[in-house]
Amino acid sequence: MDKNINDIIRQDLARFRGLLKQYDNFYDINQLHALAKYPFLLxxxxxxxxxxxxxxxxxxxxxxxxxxxxxxxxxxxxxxxxxxxxxxxxxxxxxxxxxxxxxxxxxxxxxxxxxxxxxxxxxxxxxxxxxxxxxxxxxxxxxxxxxxxxxxxxxxxxxxxxxxxxxxxxxxxxxxxxxxxxxxxxxxxxxxxxxxxxxxxxxxxxxxxxxxxxxxxxxxxxxxxxxxxxxxxxxxxxxxxxxxxxxxxxxxxxxxxxxxxxxxxxxxxxxxxxxxxxxxxxxxxxxxxxxxxxxxxxxxxxxxxxxxxxxxxxxxxxKGHSGEDPGSGYTGEYGGCTLGLGSFSRSHIHGLLEYRNAQYVSHFNLRDRLFEAKKITLKDEMAKYIINCLDRESRISLSIFNEIFGDNLIKVFPYAIYALKQLKLIYYAKDNLIFRFRNPEDKYIYGLFFLK
Ligand code: SF4
The missing domain is CATH 3.80.30.20 (tm_1862 like domain)
Incomplete structure (x- = not known):
């Protein structure tokens, strides 16, 4: 049994590396999901x-x-x-x-x-x-x-x-x-x-x-x-x-x-x-x-x-200023939704749909406009959350995950957790799951286990 799973992990790893090599948009973490492309127009x-x-x-x-x-x-x-x-x-x-x-x-x-x-x-x-x-x-x-x-x-x-x-x-x-x-x-x-x-x-x-x-x-x-x-x-x-x-x-x-x-x-x-x-x-x-x-x-x-x-x-x-999280640019928040307006904007309806307006501004006729879209499930939302956490700090708090999604990360992603453990890339420290990644590329390759 274990041998079979390990073969699958190796095959997946090779496939993820291959996917990333073809992927020309470089490493924008928000784009990782786009590896699955936007499958339909709205x-x-x-x-x-x-x-x-x-x-x-x-x-x-x-x-x-x-x-x-x-x-x-x-x-x-x-x-x-x-x-x-x-x-x-x-x-x-x-x-x-x-x-x-x-x-x-x-x-x-x-x-x-x-x-x-x-x-x-x-x-x-x-x-x-x-x-x-x-x-x-x-x-x-x-x-x-x-x-x-x-x-x-x-x-x-x-x-x-x-x-x-x-x-x-x-x-x-x-x-x-x-x-x-x-x-x-x-x-x-x-x-x-x-x-x-x-x-x-x-x-x-x-x-x-x-x-x-x-x-x-x-x-x-x-x-x-x-x-x-x-x-x-x-x-x-x-x-x-x-x-x-x-x-x-x-x-x-x-x-x-x-x-x-x-x-x-x-x-x-x-x-x-x-x-x-x-x-x-x-x-x-x-x-x-x-x-x-x-x-x-x-x-x-x-x-x-x-x-x-x-x-x-x-x-x-x-130090002298109590502002927002310094990394807080426009990321959209977990569990939240974003209505994007204008050319190239992206929108997100939690647990339902992601779409983007990928058209140029050469004409402004709403009637002709189409959005590139894909359905998203709650599990996709969770994977997205995990990948964004990896982007920010290489660790995920299991209790915060539970608070946001009302579910247990280990139970929702048993294969990803097993694979990353086998590859010696994660360990637990109290409430946290810590990822041992050496460079941004690792996050993309191994993050794909959560999108499988
Ligand atoms: S082209 Fe415009 S958006 Fe891009 S970096 Fe320069 S000023 Fe900023």
């Missing part, structure tokens, strides 16, 4: 019907419908940075942004009656570059959004901003609508890395000024994103960027390890393929960067969430 009315079904059932069964978030995608940027993994494109002019706001407004109007009994919890405006909108455009967008939907007073309201397009009038509009969190994409302050990655418009003085303005406007949470390992950067360059940002004292800093957007990015800049990058280049580079981060955060009063090298991103919170 129209706007069909999507709305699913939401109504979920909300009506929730109301009928007295279920808690308080954890529904709203995500708005603004797909425009000043120019396209070479390392960028996000769905975005250069803005072609004021009219394009105006047309896009009309389109978003049409979407809001379309969904508004289905959500009339919902108070959204958190709002996240991501991109692209939301701050590329003028203050008048941002104001129109938010006025429409608050006209069509209701929001809880104490939720997190975030807008991503590029320091070079964010302005006092935009901050002012965001504050008027209760936005409390700004996430600045800075990525690097190394001149060569910025040039190589087509972001050489970025200037430290502007970054400094924007962070200080955002503080003055009273945002309770100000985050800065950086990237370790960019093409054209060096360890010293990264150290310098991190130090300069830490001296500005944003409330949080999140550092991402470079996830190359395309094979050509690696071939052109690193002269290697994806396998060599993640096997030989990435792990030692990240370990060195983490040592640097540990020293700088001690010096400037930041607390790291963890310095685990098998993670993809590391959050640092200013």
């Amino acid at each position: 129209s706007y009315p069909q999507v709305k019907k699913h939401w109504k079904q979920y909300i009506d059932a929730g109301i009928r069964n007295n279920k808690d419908l308080k954890n529904v978030d709203l995500y708005l995608h603004i797909p425009f940027c000043r120019s396209k940075c070479s390392y960028c993994l996000f769905p975005s494109m250069p803005l072609k002019g004021k009219t394009q942004a105006e047309g896009y706001i009309d389109y978003l407004t049409e979407e809001m109007h379309f969904y508004s009656n289905a959500f009339r009994n919902i108070e959204f919890r958190n709002i996240y405006i991501g991109g692209g570059t939301p701050s590329i909108l003028s203050s008048a455009q941002m104001s129109r967008l938010l006025k429409n959004m608050f006209g069509y939907f209701a929001f809880r007073k104490n939720g997190q309201r975030t807008s991503e901003c590029n320091p070079h397009s964010a302005s006092k009038p935009v901050f002012s509009v965001l504050r008027d609508y209760g936005f409390n969190r700004i996430s600045f994409g800075v990525q690097s302050l190394n001149t060569k890395a910025l040039r190589v990655n087509k972001r050489d418009y970025q200037d430290f003085k502007v970054v400094k000024q924007r962070i200080s303005e955002a503080k003055r406007f009273g945002f309770t949470d100000i985050n800065v994103d950086l990237i370790a390992g960019l093409a054209g950067d060096t360890l010293e360059g990264f150290e310098n960027s991190f130090t300069k940002v830490a001296k500005l004292k944003p409330y949080n800093i999140v550092v991402y390890g470079l996830m190359p957007p395309r094979n050509s990015y690696l071939a052109d800049n690193f002269h290697m393929n994806k396998y060599d990058y993640f096997t030989y280049h990435y792990p030692p580079m990240i370990k060195k960067a983490l040592r640097v981060m540990a020293v700088i955060c001690r010096k400037y009063g930041y607390i790291p969430d963890s310095l685990d090298p098998s993670k993809f991103h590391w959050g640092f919170r200013d």
